[in-house]
Amino acid sequence: MDIAKGDILVMKKQHPCGTDRMLVLRSGIDFKLRCVGCGREFITPRSKAEKNVKTVIKEAES
Numbered sequence: 001m002d003i004a005k006g007d008i009l010v011m012k013k014q015h016p017c018g019t020d021r022m023l024v025l026r027s028g029i030d031f032k033l034r035c036v037g038c039g040r041e042f043i044t045p046r047s048k049a050e051k052n053v054k055t056v057i058k059e060a061e062s
């Protein structure tokens with residue numbers, strides 16, 4: 001899965017705040033993500049995050 005810094009991830013599972021979109025702050029073995037809805041930041045293992053991604057919105061398109 002091609003995910004880079006600046007991309008928006010549309011998740012299968014919503015964040016508790018109600019949004020399903022996460023901004024990628026850092027991409028690598030782990031992702032650093034920021035919830036677009038509430039601004040909360042967290043680090044999640046790439047393998048776990050990729051399972052929960054529905055769509056990737058590339059930076060250039062957003």
Ligand SMILES: [Zn+2]
Pocket residue numbers: 015016017018019035036037038039040
């Ligand atoms: Zn949130």
